[in-house]
Amino acid sequence: MAYIDLSNNGIVDIVPNWFWNYSDIYDIDLSDNQMTGLLPLSLKKLKNLQYLNLSNNLIEGGLPFLPRSIEFVSLSHNRLSGPLPHHVEAPYLYILDLSNNILNGTIEHLTCGLDGLIILILEQNNLFGNLPQCWPSTLRIVNMARNLLNGSIEHLSCGLHDLTILNLAENNFFGNLSHCWPITLEVVNLANNKLSGTIPNSMGSLIFLEILQLHNNSLTGELPSELQFCHNLIVLDVGENKFSGQIPYWIGESLNNLTILRLRSNMFSGKIPIRLMYLDKLQVLDFASNHISGSIPQNFEHLNAMASLKDGKNSTYQDFLSTNDEQYYSISILIAFKDLELEFTKTLSYFRSIDLSSNNLTEEIPQEITTLLALRNLNLSNNHLQGSIPLEIGQMQSIESLDLKMNELSGIIPKSLANLNFVTTLNLSYNNLSGPIPTGNQLQTLDPSIYVGNNYLCGTPLSISCSNNVTPSIFEIRDHDDRDKVLLYLFVALGFVLGFWAIHGILIFKANWRYCFYRMVDNVFDSIYVYVVVYIARLMKADERSN
Known part of the structure; x- marks a missing residue:
């Protein structure tokens, strides 16, 4: 028997021992079943075995030594446990995927005998200790995310000249970022670690880089201007760090393929560059929790990906998924949505969001923002915005979450707000709004707390009836700016x-x-x-x- 292929058959049984008795077998594929049992110690005796795929099963126990002839090993999504072999002698092995198990132990010597290794995936285990001491120069994909690994990564990629994907997210790495990066890199994800220092200027040499995720570390300084040469960037996520300075204008001039721009929870200051409004592929803009001041730019008409309802998918994002197998890397972004912090992966290509909350923004909400018909999340809360809510806000038919709380908005709530059929999270609290709450659809079904702090609102779901003319001016639309001007002229x-x-x-x-x-x-x-x-x-x- 040369090969066994029983993949994707829904087999619920123990892997039979006779599978491992064919010394001439070179291909075993039992993937995508519900098979249980242990991997035999005799696995090493299969001298001709080249392909072993037992992924997506319920196999338990430890990982035995592999035969020297092996070329492909995928044991992902099982229940394998225990430490990895101290040393693996498999010079022909080019793919090793042990992800989504409960393996533990160190990996310092794991790759020393894997001279031809191209893809190494150890994601979602309990591995700890330092990174491997030996790195095959043939490596193209390294994914060790979601483990307990630690130590420095400062000299990690210096000799990996063919590396395209580097994912070390959600570990305990510390220290500075490396200063030598292979020009071939397309994905760098070092998020959720304990890294410090600045982003090195050398990252600007990564002309093929499409994904840069460094969020939730302790990185400092300004974004280096050299990053403007990474023209292929689709995702730039440096949120939850300690970056400072102004938001670079060159982001809007040079990074024309940006789909996701996430700078939240840093110390950025100054105004929002107008050039950012020309990123026509942008679908997620998150500047929340910074020190940004000034007004919100008005030229939203160029944000085509947020405005168009013709095609929910972003073509740039889809191009990335089509050229990079999702089993090796899947884009994942945290977005504050509906009062929760949610992780978006496969549905990300359909999602549109703007979050400018918790800054020092002033002046009015631009009317032009209502042209973003595909926007599903808009959060402008905790600023100093003035004026009235845009009258045409009801044309934003895709909105599911709208948060305008803790501002200085005045006037009535536009009647068009009742046209938002999909809104399930709305918050207008702590403003200076007045007049009746619009009727229709589900606005009256929402919690009354979303209107608290607006003393002159009335109508359902509040207990204040609009028929009680306690305040004669309760139905008047007041423009506080005009009133201030009249008072100024009077005093002069x-x-x-x-x-x-x-x-x-x-x-x-x-x-x-x-x-x-x-x-x-x-x-x-x-x-x-x-x-x-x-x-x-x-x-x-x-x-x-x-x-």
Whole structure:
């Protein structure tokens, strides 16, 4: 028997011992079943075995030594436990996938005998200790995410000249980032570690880089301008760090393929660059919890991916998935949505979100934001936004979560808000809104707490009836800016009148003051007259002498 292929048959049974008695077998594929049992110690005796795929089963126990002839091993999504072999002598092995098990122990010497290894996937285990001491130069994909590994990664990738995917997320690595990066890299994910220092300028040489995820570390400094040369970036996620400085303008000028831009929970300051509004492929913009000030840019019409309802998918994102097998890397992004922090993976290509919450933004919400018809999440809460809610907000038919709480918004709630058929999370609390709450659809079914802190709102679901005219102006649309201007003009006019009569009133009723005042005016006039006459006479004499 040369090969056994019983994959994807729903077999619920123990792996029979006779499977391992065929010394001439070179291909075993039992993947995608529910088979149980242990891997035999005699596995090493299968001298001709080249392909072993037992992924997506319920196999338990430890990992025995592999035969020297083996080329492909996939034991992912099982219940394998215990330490890995201290040393594996398999020079022809090019794929080793042990992900999603409960393996433990160290891996420092695991790859020392795997000279031809191309793909190494150890994700989602309980492995600990330092990274391997030996790195085959042939490696293209390294995925060790979601383990307990630690130590420094400062010199990790210096000799891996063919590396395309590096995923070490969710471990305990510390120290600085490496300064040498293979130009072939397409994915770098070092998120959820304990890394510190700055992003090295050398990362700007990664011209093929599409995914850069460094979130939830302790990285500092500014984003290096060299990153603008990473023109193929689709995902830039550096949230939950200690980055500072202004949001770079070059992001909007050079990174035209950006789909996800996530800078939340840092110390960025200054204004939002207008050029960011020209990223027509952008579908997630998250600047929450920074120190950003100024107004929200108005030119939203260029954010095509957020505006168009023709195709829910983002083509750039789909291109990445089509050229990179999802079993080796799947994009995952944390997004604050509906008062929860959710992890988006496969549905990410359909999601559109803007989160500018917890900053120092001022002025009005731009009317143009209502043109983003595909937007599902809009969070502008905890700022200092003024003016009224855009009247056309009801045309944002895809909105599921709208959070405008803790601002200084005034005026009525637009009636068009009732047209948002999919909204399930709405919060308008702690503003200066007034008038009746719009009726229709599910607005009256939402918790009344979403309107708290607006003293002049009335109607269902509040207990305040709009028929009680306690406050005569409760139905008026007030523009606080116009009112402030009227008050300013009034005070200026009043000041002028008071100042004028304060001076002239005294002169009318005090004769001696009046004589002194006009005598002073005459003296000043005489002095000016004498000065001008003398000055003109001197000029005429000087002119005569020159002639």
